[in-house]
Amino acid sequence: METWKMELGKKALESGIMKDPQWLDRLDEPMPLWVLLEIAFQLMEKLDPPTVSYD
Structure with a gap:
């Protein structure tokens, strides 16, 4: 396996x-689409969390 892939996996x-x-x-195995979607939604929540009123 390529070194860059191992480095990415360790990260x-x-x-x-x-x-x-x-x-x-x-x-090197294929990833199910649901895994990619889960990562995408987690990233979206971290970058743009739902707004909560402080009132």
């Missing part, structure tokens, strides 16, 4: 995107 583990280190051996 994902450190940041909490991936929780299981066994995924490092499976970085």
Whole structure:
């Protein structure tokens, strides 16, 4: 496996995107669409959280 993929996988583990280190051996496998959607929604919530009134 390419070094850049392993580095990316390690970064994902450190940041909490991936929780299981066994995924490092499976970085070349296809990803289900639901996983990509879950990541996209988490990113959207972090970048633009729902507004809450402080009144």
